[in-house]
Structure formats: structure tokens, C-alpha cells
Amino acid sequence: MRIAIANGPGWLSGGVEIYLRGLISELLKRGHEVAVGFEVEISLREVYWPDGILAFNLSYAGPNGLDGYLAWGADIHYAHSLKMPSSWSSLLADSAPCVYFAHNYLSTCVSGRKCHLSPRVEPCRKSFGWPCLMHYFPRKCGGRNPLTMIRDFRLKYSLLQRIRECPLVLTHSRQMQAELEHHMDKEKIKTIPFCLPELSPLVRGTVDNKENGQDTILFLGRMEPEKGAEILLKSVELLYSKRPCKYTVIIAGDGRQKHSMERLGEEIVHRCPGVLIEFPGWLNEKEKSLIFARSSVFAMPNLWPEPLGMAPLEALCHGLPVVGFDGGYAEFVIDGVTGRIVTGERSVHGFAQALEDCLVDFEIYQQAQFHAMDLRKKLSVVAHADSLISLLEGMRLP
Secondary structure: OEEEEEEEEOOOOOHHHHHHHHHHHHHHHOOOEEEEEEEEOOOOOOOOOOOOOEEEEOOOOOOOOHHHHHHOOOOEEEEOOOOOHHHHHHHHHOOOOEEEEEOOOOOOOOOOOOEEOOOOOEEOOOOOOOOHHHHHOOOOOOOOOHHHHHHHHHHHHHHHHHHOOOOEEEEOOHHHHHHHHOOOOHHHEEEOOOOOOOOOOOOOOOOHHHHOOEEEEEEEOOOOHHHOHHHHHHHHHHHHHHOOOEEEEEEEOOOOOHHHHHHHHHHHHHHOOOEEEEOOOOOOHHHHHHHHHHOOEEEEOOOOOOOOOHHHHHHHHOOOOEEEEOOHHHHHOOEOOOEEEEOOOOOHHHHHHHHHHHHHOHHHHHHHHHHHHHHHHHOOHHHHHHHHHHHHHHHOOO
């Protein structure tokens, strides 16, 4: 099968491209032909396809651009984070069917964040439409420029209209499936298991850190308001007041809130002498594997509706229990067995209680270790490609 993969970025910019890099390699192993189309190119950045793969810049015409991409003769267009209406129009007008994978809220939210920041950070439950414009400034859904708001709204509306024309729309979680069902025909939406294409080998954790009374709580992600690092730090302070043990909190990542989180961390350490808080920045795969092995629990204090959440899935695949609020990843957590999912209000008190539940019940840690290998198989590139190819084969024109 000739599969043309169309995506926005033409370099390794994030999780979507990491996924595509692993998927392209698996497709080639299975004997499929692959070409790549992209809309934005940044020179001297690492690409996500191997040497020898044809790649086309969809932002212009010609043999190296959109014309060459269409002339390649795909059996299927497999579209991802495309943002240019012209790219979409060309793909939909081609004789080959176009299948879209919805990784996030790109086409169903003006800002793409699907959450309000005022009067507090909380998920947005509204369907995308003109009423979004009434909430955009009062609820701090995005920036402060009305021209940007109108431009983004028109773009997202245009994208949604085009995605509705796809005969098949795929996604990776019940969270995203429910979101899409508010905006398009339910019959064309399919949810398939996602994959973690670059998992490091499983390193079994030790109980030494728990035997000497030391617990390590890990947060891995962007330090932005919707990611909830502040909730985690305040939860640890509350937990310490109830259960004054030794805690190490590792907040790995970066973002706009990093400096304010560091200041809050210093204040908490001053008030709680048994607490140590580390800010190591972003970690490479080897560093992540080692930190997963030394940690007691993974914290996911997400205040927005995570479409999936790769970091907690990585943690589960390394045998680490996950504590978090509801989100796409939650369907992979067996509540009370391999972690705790806090439903209802996203509060410090609820998160602190869930952390305590996991830290005092060593069986949860053991169960997370036990289930790790099965989850690795379920979230493997091989299992994902099996499901994906079966669906794509059904869409291919005779």
C-alpha cells in the first residue's frame, strides 16, 4: 500500500512527530511505500523520516511541493496536524481517501487548549462554535488580541469543516472520541490503541527508597498553568502535614511557570524539612528511565482535559503507579490497582489523598510493576500498526 503521510511540522517538533517516526519505520518493515508531506520546514532541524523517503513541502506548488505530493499516487492520505486549508482542500479533492488522526483539540477549540484560565483553570465542556467568542476574553481562553481570536476561530472552523469531509477519523482515547462526537458523525470516528515508539527498556524499581521511609514523587511535563505543577507542590505540603515522612519531588520539564514553581518549592521546603524538591529540566530517554526506576509514584495533576498524555503512559510502562485527574490516559490506569484517578473537583485535597493512597499501599506499586509488560505490548508500534493498517486497507479504493 502506498501511504502518504501529511503533517504540519517538517521536523521532529513533538509527540506527533515521534509517533510518526516510529510508525514510518514499522510501515517500511511491512513492505508499504511511504511518502511525507509537510507544511512548515525549519532547516538544520532533525526530520522524522529516514533517508530515501520522498518528502514534499505542501506550502508551495511544483514537483517538490504539493503537485509532487499528489503526483506520487497515494492509495491513502494519512493526515495529522495540518493547518493550511489549501493543503486540506487538495487532499480531499484527490482520488485517494483521506484519513485524519485527531491527536488533540486542534480543530475543536479556538486556542487548542480546551480549558479556561479564569476564574480558575478548569476544562471547557462546550462544543466549538460562535459562543466560544463570548467566553474567549472573560474566561481567558487564549491571548488578548481580538484579531488573533477571530483569525484563530476562522481557521479552526475551516479545519473542522474539512475534517468532517474525511471518510474516517481516528483518535487514541475515549476522551478524544467523546470530543469528536460532539462535532461530527459518530459513525466515522474510530478509536485505536496508540503507541509509545521509543520506550527505553524496563528497569525494575527497588523498594529501598520505601524501606528507609523515602518516597519519590515524579512530575514530567511542561510547567504551564493547565499542567498543574502548583497543585502537586501544594498537595505534597498537605500530605506532609498529615504524614510527615521524607519526600523527594522531582519536577522535570520547563515552561513559563518554572521560576514561580521554584520559588514555591523553596517556600514549601522551608516549611516542610522532610521535603526535597528537584527541578532537573528536560530529561533524555536514559535519564527518564533511571528516574522512573527510582520513583514511587508518577503525578499527573492535569487541570485541562488531556487528550491522551504520553508521560503517564510511559510511567505505567515502566511499572510506576500514576496519580492524576481525569484525562485520556486515565483509561489505562486501573484505579486502586495501578494508580488512582481523582474524579470530580480538581483540588489539592483530592490529589493529596490520592497520593497518600498510592504511597501507603505498596501493593499498588507491585501491581503497576506486574502490569507494565502487558501495557507495553498493548501500546507497542506493532499492535498500533496492526489496527491502523486494517482500517486503512478497508478505506483503500479498489
